[in-house]
Amino acid sequence: MERTYTLQDLLAALRRRRLLALVVAGAVLVVGVALALGVPSEYSATSVVQIEPRRLGLDFFPAQNGTPFEDRMRTIKHGILARPVLERVIRETDFYPDLRDDMDKALEKMRRNVEVRLEGEVPSGAPALLFVVEVHGRDAEKVARAAELLPKYYGELTRQVLEGQARALRETLDGQVEQMGKELAAHEQRLLAFKVEHTAELPELLEDNARAIGRAQSQIEMRLGAIADAQRRRLEVLSSIPESLSGPGLAESTLADAQRRLNAAEAAYGADHPDVKRARRELEESRSQREGAFDKFRSERVQGHLARLDEEVRGHEAQIASLRKEMAGYQKRIDAAPRFGQELANLSRDYEVLRAKYAATISRRADSAAAEQLLAADQPTMFRMVETPIAPRLPSSPDRPKLLWIAVLAAIALGLGAAALAEWLDASMRGPEDAATLGVPVLAAIPRIDRRRAS
Template identity: 25%
Template sequence: MDAIYDEIRVALHAVWRRRWLALAIAWAICLAGWLVVSQIPNQYLSSARVSVQLRNVLPGQDNLMSQADQQRDIDRVRQTLLSAVNLEKVVRGTSLANTVATDRDVADRVAMLQKAIKITAQADANIFELSATIAGGGASDAANARLAREVVQKLIDIFVEANLADTRDENSQSLRFLDEQIAARQRQLQEAEAKKAEFQTRYMGSLPGTGSIEDRAGAARAQLAQVNSDLAAAQSGLAAVNGQMAGTQPSLPGTAGAAMGPARARLATIQGQLAEARGRGWTDSHPDVIALKNQLQIAQAAARGEPMAGGDGGTPNPLYLSLRSMQADRAAQVAALTQRKAQLEADLARLGDTMGAQPGVAAELASIDRDYLVLKDQYDKLLASREQVSIRAQANNQTDAVKITVIDPPTSPRTPAAPNRPLLLFGVLIAGLGGGAAGAWGLSKLQTTYPTVQRLEKASGMPVLGGVGEVVADATHIARRRQLKLFAGGAGALMGAFVLLMGIEFLQRGLVA
């Protein structure tokens, strides 16, 4: 510990003996350092935070797709905000316009802004921070501070305008493109319809049915199968009626020349209705059949008590008359179905002849129909897409689908963001004092003097009997006191220069504020 203390004393003594050299070196380092620090331009930083919110204007899945498109547009605008075109708008819209005279000047200012502006997305992807750092340029610090704020404000204006304008321009371009495509598809669809109509007039006009030949033949076969089924049922019904007529007498047995009274006429009518009901296939449990049987019993009781009136002929059988009416109905139905069957068979024969004689007609018709359906489907899809784009465009024009809110407006810098000039000035002062002390101590190492007896004894290897103190005369005391005052003045002047520079720095900051 004593050795370290001695070393410190020796170093301080060496520096003190060469204090004028140390002071000169300190002055040289401080003047050079302070000059360098004074040449560093102040940088003024202005920043702002912007929030972008996507509003759900249109519900449903289409709105989710629209929201994704809007988010992609926002990212694209954020990335292209620093393009040369937008930065030129910043130059033209701020006080930088006063410093440009040619296109070369504008390009230089744009290059400067590309390095000075930063756009960063914060933790929330919908919040962006815009910052601009302005330094130098030959303008005053107050002008640079104002310019930094102007640049950030102009960037916000461009950001808002770009989002709104790009969305509307994109919708307009989409509508124009869809209108052109719809018009083209409409012309193609009209041509396809004309071609289809001309083909049907030439080849299909005389053929029965509608659609292609295969469709017409299939429809005819289905109708023929139904007609055959109905014809078989009608023929079976006619045969059943013929069988019933074979076993039924045309007239009822009774007194010759007797005439039918009202009760017997009523009985005959009910019997005819009952026969007709059974001819239709109604069973005895049918409600109408049960009612007719009840009426029949009452009519039979009334007819038994009614006397026979005289007449000229026999009594016609009402059941036979009813069966004859049903026979005529069934026969007419069978004849109509037979005629329909013959017509369908003739149509199928004509379709078969057409397909056999011209096999390429069916293939050509299928190709025309297929092309027509494809064009019709594309046309319908384009109409639906145009309607969606039109609704989206109206929503964007009438409402703010993208809401941009300035959370923190552009700040007005009052102090430079860089450099930290007071700290640099103080650092230069410390470096100057340290450099002066180091220079004096280093020079002491180059001289072969021994500040203490112990150093001399250690260096010579011989014992030192003692040391002789320095005897200083009065004149020397006066001279040394004068030199000490001069040294104190030089050191004080160095400190005064430091204080003066610090005062100037804070004065300049006050003027900016």
């Protein structure tokens, strides 16, 4: 059977093993105190930085405006822990003298010793972001210096990036303005050339062309009337009988007299009579004279008048042909007006779109130039140090009193544990109670003899 220990038994065992407990506790305490006092002191310094709101529009840096705090904080943290910033701080402060030749390890260690966290927004005034940079290290002066330089160099790097973005945007816009200016000038030339070439076919002159056709039609009708009048007068000339006092009229009278004399002579004398023959000769002469007089009359008066009438008719016909050709040209312009109007509308629309883009690009270029000036003006106030770090007088870690208390408690616990273990491993019997664990009855027991009392 197993023996149960009372409090007195435990105290007795502790008295028996007190030397072992004291030795173990003392050794643990010495080691704990040595460790607590030997751990290097680590200092920490913090700087609180306020990001002033930029005076730039959303068009320039849309990704950095209206962004949630978590995303902005992540951007700031990555920027502060970027290699250019950390490497510059490490070299300037000589933060890790033992890692001067191994910058990669120094950067990795520095990232573990730097903490960047969001503090929140400024409660009053324009919206501004607060963040804290906390640096840990073994040199108080270097820690404070690093906590001051990290946001400063990050601000410079951010400003350089923003200035580079604004400069690149302005240069891009300069090229676009130059190219679009050339395109706009070429488009203006094409539009002007089209208007000059197709002025008469444009829809704006549709009514003018229609009125011109109406005027030409009126002139044609007037010319046709003049031709009809000339033809009527020609017929009158051809059907007119010469007057009796004129040359043809006298010749006609002479011919009639000769015909009467011939008829009278033939009736009186017969066909072979000399008077009849003379009358026949006179008749032929009168007929010849009449034909000559008529020919002369026609050539002198009728033919000339007819020629003038024919010339007048030909002139009217030529004018009519010219007017009809002119009408065909006007009609062709009217028929082509919709097509050229659509082409002009397309050219004008493209021109207006290009001109609007050109104006917008010029405006953006002016804004980008203003952005560069604003960034230069905002340089001193883009990042404002709200709380400047100072060199700490006391280390932030380790907590030596706490470590000492832990060492004391560990020494006591291990000392007691060593005594208990030694007592448990000891198989000797010190009284009837120990013998009872063997399962046999105890016949007799020799009491403990106190030597001091016996003497």
